[in-house]
Amino acid sequence: MNAEMSVRESLGSDHEAINRALSDLANAVEGADFATILQVFRDVDRGLRAHMYGEERYLFQDFEASHPDDVRQLREDHDRLHRKLGELMIQTELHTLRKESIDAFIEELRSHAAKENVTLYQWADEPLHEAQRDALFAFLEERRAALRDRV
Ligand SMILES: [Fe+2]
Numbered sequence: 001m002n003a004e005m006s007v008r009e010s011l012g013s014d015h016e017a018i019n020r021a022l023s024d025l026a027n028a029v030e031g032a033d034f035a036t037i038l039q040v041f042r043d044v045d046r047g048l049r050a051h052m053y054g055e056e057r058y059l060f061q062d063f064e065a066s067h068p069d070d071v072r073q074l075r076e077d078h079d080r081l082h083r084k085l086g087e088l089m090i091q092t093e094l095h096t097l098r099k100e101s102i103d104a105f106i107e108e109l110r111s112h113a114a115k116e117n118v119t120l121y122q123w124a125d126e127p128l129h130e131a132q133r134d135a136l137f138a139f140l141e142e143r144r145a146a147l148r149d150r151v
């Protein structure tokens with residue numbers, strides 16, 4: 001990972017990779033075979049959970065004291081996204097996953113990402129937080145490979 005990369009660029013491209021994988025899935029979900037859907041969804045699930053855990057562990061804690069209301073909102077978003085992810089995984093396993101459910105989830109992710117761009121990522125890119133950035137990037141490096149590599 002390039003040490004000069006910003007949190008906004010690095011985690012922003014996670015958001016893009018996740019949304020791209022999900023919209024490919026949404027477009028294919030009614031035609032694709034079950035094994036493919038399950039594989040893509042597992043990659044998204046793993047990548048997104050790692051992304052959120054990285055934010056919680058390396059950024060939320062750091063900014064909780066200085067920005068309590070924003071961090072509380074972002075935590076609530078994460079709780080909801082984790083729950084929805086679990087529901088989508090169950091639907092995937094039951095073969096009842098629908099395009100509409102994936103599209104709705106993508107919209108929720110987009111609005112969460114927009115919030116992070118003007119709060120969390122902006123704060124994390126300030127010079128003082130270099131140690132947190134490095135720790136976050138190191139944590140995410142391998143865990144998101146499945147998403148980044150799929151193109
Ligand atoms: Fe997040």
Ligand SMILES: [Fe+2]
Pocket residue numbers: 011015051055113116
């Ligand atoms: Fe994020």
